[in-house]
Amino acid sequence: MWYNLYIMEIIxxxxxxxxxxxxxxxxxxxxxxxxxxxxxxxxxNTYTGVSFGKALTISKNGDDIVLHGTSSEDFENIWYNxxxxxxxxxxxxxxxxxxxxxxxxxKEGYGIRILNQDLFEVIISFIISQSNNxxxxxxxxETLCKTAGEKINYEGKTYYSFPSPEAILECDIxxxxxxxxxxxxxxxxxxxxxxxxxxxxxxxxxxxxxKKMLLSIYGIGNKVADCIxxxxxxxxxxxxxxxWMQRIMEQLxxxxxxxxxxxxEYAAKKFGxxxxxxxxxxxxxxxxxxxxxxxxxxxGK
DNA sequence: CACCAGGCAAGCC
DNA sequence: GGCTTGCATGGT
Numbered sequence: 360m361w362y363n364l365y366i367m368e369i370i371x372x373x374x375x376x377x378x379x380x381x382x383x384x385x386x387x388x389x390x391x392x393x394x395x396x397x398x399x400x401x402x403x404n405t406y407t408g409v410s411f412g413k414a415l416t417i418s419k420n421g422d423d424i425v426l427h428g429t430s431s432e433d434f435e436n437i438w439y440n441x442x443x444x445x446x447x448x449x450x451x452x453x454x455x456x457x458x459x460x461x462x463x464x465x466k467e468g469y470g471i472r473i474l475n476q477d478l479f480e481v482i483i484s485f486i487i488s489q490s491n492n493x494x495x496x497x498x499x500x501e502t503l504c505k506t507a508g509e510k511i512n513y514e515g516k517t518y519y520s521f522p523s524p525e526a527i528l529e530c531d532i533x534x535x536x537x538x539x540x541x542x543x544x545x546x547x548x549x550x551x552x553x554x555x556x557x558x559x560x561x562x563x564x565x566x567x568x569x570k571k572m573l574l575s576i577y578g579i580g581n582k583v584a585d586c587i588x589x590x591x592x593x594x595x596x597x598x599x600x601x602x603w604m605q606r607i608m609e610q611l612x613x614x615x616x617x618x619x620x621x622x623x624e625y626a627a628k629k630f631g632x633x634x635x636x637x638x639x640x641x642x643x644x645x646x647x648x649x650x651x652x653x654x655x656x657x658x659g660k
Numbered sequence: 661c662a663c664c665a666g667g668c669a670a671g672c673c
Numbered sequence: 674g675g676c677t678t679g680c681a682t683g684g685t
Contacts, residue, residue: 489666489667489668490664490680491667491682491683492664492684493666494683495684496666536681537681537682538680538681538682539679540682577668577669578667578668580667580668582667583666586666600666601665601666602667603666642666
């Protein structure tokens with residue numbers, strides 16, 4: 360096979376792909392850490408969702424990962440990269456570990472992987488995410504896909520692809536109940552539609568240039584741009600700082616209130632090119648310790 | 661009723 | 674440059 364695998368043996372059996380003995384891989388960590396809004400739990404150790412126009416049910420059985428109803432072609436072309444299977448997370452965790460805060464976060468989110476998602480989907484999704492909560496973000500995106508996406512038949516059920524810029528511009532955006540984000544969504548869709556090379560230019564650009572290009576889009580600020588860099592462009596040096604990151608960094612690292620830019624600067628120095636991955640371990644930890652996080656320290660400013 | 665959610669743009673200084 | 678305010682909607 361052409362891919363380089365740390366993991367495993369791949370078996371194609373009964374229209375399922377089975378990855379044997381996969382390490383550093385836990386579905387709840389991957390899909391409930393706020394990077395992806397289109398996969399949801401559909402059973403014991405099982406998640407179902409859509410990406411790159413394909414639906415997928417994925418489950419974990421011991422240390423084996425099962426991709427249901429999937430061809431080896433789709434695995435090689437889509438899911439292998441989407442699930443970030445070429446990255447050695449054990450090595451990354453070794454490099455990040457050392458202080459008690461990160462060790463605890465890694466201990467809880469040991470199975471996190473940074474998904475390599477579709478860039479346009481990430482741009483629209485994180486525009487929607489601003490000043491919003493995760494369940495509602497998922498709901499708005501799901502409505503967008505049902506309204507403007509294309510039908511996908513999979514395992515006897517109907518799913519919907521993430522829509523094209525054209526389809527977004529043609530649909531009734533008010534159906535999403537996205538509020539003031541409507542104009543940002545349509546603006547970004549129009550930009551991508553009118554500049555067909557924009558996404559490829561983003562992918563090819565240096566991180567500095569890509570960030571500047573993203574910040575020039577109406578409705579995209581520093582935090583959303585950082586999320587797009589990390590989740591849509593694979594720039595793992597990007598460390599998005601939202602209200603939860605501010606709370607957890609203030610409590611665990613600074614022991615006092617501080618600004619988001621202070622946190623960004625600190626993270627860049629401390630985590631470097633692994634900042635985005637460190638951020639995901641910390642974010643997952645923060646979501647699981649909401650009640651213990653002292654909301655007095657970071658009040659979301 | 662208030663306050664908050666993976667923030668941002670615009671307006672002020 | 675930094676700081677404040679309004680913003681749509683839905684949940685608690």
